[in-house]
Amino acid sequence: MSKEKLRKDRTCLNCNHEVDQRYCPNCGQENTKTSKSFHHLFIHFFEDLTHYDNAFWRTIFYLFFKPAALTKAYISGKRLSFLPPIRLYIFISFITFLLISIFPNETVKIKNTPNVKISNDVIVPTIDSLHIEEKSVDGLTKVGILSQKNNDTIKKILQQTEEIDKKEVADFGYKSINELDSIQKNGAEKTKVSSTEYWFLKKWLSVKEENTNEEIIEKFSESFTNNLSKVLFMYMPVFAFILWLFHDKKRWLYFDNGIFTLHYFSFLLLLILTLFFIDKLFPVFGSNPVLGWIHFGIKSIGISWMIYYFFPAHRRFYGEKFMLSFLKSSAIIIVNLLIITILIILFALYTYINIH
Known part of the structure; x- marks a missing residue:
């Protein structure tokens, strides 16, 4: 049963028939207010x-x-x-x-990445667990995380991967x-x-x-x-x-x-x-x-x-x-x-x- 408030006017908006209760006996339309909320x-x-x-x-x-x-x-x-x-x-x-x-x-x-455990409190990620872009390899080399040899190797792998992707x-x-x-x-x-x-x-x-x-x-x-x-x-x-x-x-x-x-x-x-x-x-x-x-x-x-x-x-x-x-x-x-x-x-x- 609808809980909407009824109109005071008893004339049906659809067919102009007189409505005694909630629904029009002529066309069946509910005699409720026409203004409705978005809800x-x-x-x-x-x-x-x-x-x-x-x-x-x-x-x-x-x-x-x-x-x-x-x-x-x-x-x-x-x-x-x-x-x-x-x-x-x-x-x-x-x-x-x-x-x-x-x-x-x-x-x-989420993939588990391999890590090197130094002590019970310190865990250092290995190079393989880092998702490195080519432009950041030089930065890692400068701060001593990567050697120059590893730098060249990683760059070569990245370049080969890009060439494969293009083809x-x-x-x-x-x-x-x-x-x-x-x-x-x-x-x-x-x-x-x-x-x-x-x-x-x-x-x-x-x-x-x-x-x-x-x-x-x-x-x-x-x-x-x-x-x-x-x-x-x-x-x-x-x-x-x-x-x-x-x-x-x-x-x-x-x-x-x-x-x-x-x-x-x-x-x-x-x-x-x-x-x-x-x-x-x-x-x-x-x-x-x-x-x-x-x-x-x-x-x-x-x-x-x-x-x-x-x-x-x-x-x-x-x-x-x-x-x-x-x-x-x-x-x-x-x-x-x-x-x-x-x-x-x-x-x-x-x-x-x-x-x-």
């Missing part, structure tokens, strides 16, 4: 998505542990007992991609765009490349000239992650269409397959979010072999459930015999994997084209 708007936003009642938690439980039960209940007409499929997917998708974007990609790990991303045999253009215009026919290859190589070299290796990887990952939610949303109608092709068109409408798809994709995103949090949580407790095995076990169970989930969900929803359902499920998964592979390649190419 109310924030809380009301999540209430609209989750209802904050048994329907939300019942929906999540069915989605996670009862494959297809949620879809069967919705199709049979039990609509008020669970969250609507579209609202459920939008909420889970929003929370999943928001939290993944907020948390850092890698968990910071880490392949240049496909071309040092610059000018070299590529020169070969393409003046080189022998066997050294020239096709127009498609030329476009790809020129784009790659221009990206390399403007970005470091780390920046290229970071930009690609960021763009890929930011657009993944859109790709998933656009792919759901395709997934539902493939389901429709494999089943009786008279018994199962495209709408029914669409509801199944919404619930299945919601499950996948929710499990991905759960595994993501597990990966972030365990390193907080430190590096322990027992915790490592527990982490591995939980993650393995989660991934196995993600792979297995579609088979019982498909069999229970469509009500087919075990072997027929297994064959159809396998075929549907294979077809989708082929399409998804092609889409990922195209999506990666699109992401690559838009890197600046």
Whole structure:
């Protein structure tokens, strides 16, 4: 029951009908004050998505542990007992991609550094435990921490590391765009490349000239992650269409397959979010072999459930015999994997084209 104060005016703001109690008997709008605080708007936003009642938690439980039960209940007409499929997917998708974007990609790990123990009270770090930049090596030599011999050795190692880093991303045999253009215009026919290859190589070299290796990887990952939610949303109608092709068109409408798809994709995103949090949580407790095995076990169970989930969900929803359902499920998964592979390649190419 809402605890907001009622308006003194008994005329409904929505339909001008007289309101005797809290809700308008004509349109159902609550007769409360129109001015709301930011706190109310924030809380009301999540209430609209989750209802904050048994329907939300019942929906999540069915989605996670009862494959297809949620879809069967919705199709049979039990609509008020669970969250609507579209609202459920939008909420889970929003929370999943928001939290993944907020948390850092890698968990910071503290490494134990080797030290030399002089006495019970004094511990001096060894040279190997110091993270030294090349510009600071001379300073360490001046104060007597490093000898000149060690100074030269460390500088040589650092220079070699930088050279390796610069060559880490392949240049496909071309040092610059000018070299590529020169070969393409003046080189022998066997050294020239096709127009498609030329476009790809020129784009790659221009990206390399403007970005470091780390920046290229970071930009690609960021763009890929930011657009993944859109790709998933656009792919759901395709997934539902493939389901429709494999089943009786008279018994199962495209709408029914669409509801199944919404619930299945919601499950996948929710499990991905759960595994993501597990990966972030365990390193907080430190590096322990027992915790490592527990982490591995939980993650393995989660991934196995993600792979297995579609088979019982498909069999229970469509009500087919075990072997027929297994064959159809396998075929549907294979077809989708082929399409998804092609889409990922195209999506990666699109992401690559838009890197600046």
